[in-house]
Amino acid sequence: MTANFSMLHQLIYRSRATSPATKEEVETILQQSERNNGPLGISGCLIYHNQRYIQFLEGEEANLEALYQKIKKDERHYNVTTLGRFEAEERVFKNWKMAFFQEDQIENFIESEALLTEKINEFPFLAKSDNPASVLFWIKVKGLLKT
Numbered sequence: 001m002t003a004n005f006s007m008l009h010q011l012i013y014r015s016r017a018t019s020p021a022t023k024e025e026v027e028t029i030l031q032q033s034e035r036n037n038g039p040l041g042i043s044g045c046l047i048y049h050n051q052r053y054i055q056f057l058e059g060e061e062a063n064l065e066a067l068y069q070k071i072k073k074d075e076r077h078y079n080v081t082t083l084g085r086f087e088a089e090e091r092v093f094k095n096w097k098m099a100f101f102q103e104d105q106i107e108n109f110i111e112s113e114a115l116l117t118e119k120i121n122e123f124p125f126l127a128k129s130d131n132p133a134s135v136l137f138w139i140k141v142k143g144l145l146k147t
Contacts, residue, residue: 010058010086010133011068014140015077017051025076042067043093045137049144053077056137058091083140086133 021029026048037043042059055071057064072080 007061008058008088008091009061009064010056010084010088010092010131011064012054012056012083012085012133012137012140013068013071013080014052014054014083014144015080017048017053017077018075020051021048021076029076037067040067043091043095045093047141047144052144054083054137054140054144056092056133058088058093058133084133084136086131088131088133090131092131092134092137 030046033044033046037059040059040063042057042063044055044057047054057067059067
C-alpha cells in the first residue's frame with residue numbers, strides 16, 4: 001500500500017508596484033491573502049519596500065501554481081519575476097497564512113549587513129539555514145533592503 005503524499009512546494013517571486021502602495025492598500029492585500037490562503041493550505045511571507053515586493057509562498061503544487069497565475073495578472077504590480085521554485089519537507093512559515101514586514105519595521109534592519117543578519121536570526125522561523133528556499137528568500141530580502 002502506498003501513502004497518499006503530496007510534496008510541499010515553495011515559490012519565491014519579486015515584482016514592482018505600479019504605484020506606491022499605501023498602508024491601507026498593503027493591509028487589503030494581506031487581508032485577501034489571509035482569507036484566501038488558509039483554505040488552500042498556502043502560507044508565506046510578503047515584503048514591501050521602495051515600491052518592490054518579494055513574496056515567499058508555500059503549499060501544495062496545484063494550489064500554489066493557481067495562486068501564482070492569479071498574482072501575475074494582478075494590476076497592482078508588474079515585472080513579476082520567479083526567483084526560485086523548490087520542494088521541501090516542511091514549511092518555513094507554518095504558523096502564518098501570510099507573514100508581513102512593513103517598511104518601518106524593516107528599515108531598522110538596513111543599518112548594516114551584520115545588524116540585518118543579527119535581526120533575522122532573532123526570529124526562529126526565519127533561520128531555516130537547511131532550507132534552500134528560505135536562504136534564497138532572505139538573501140533577496142537583504143538585497144532589496146539595501147536599495
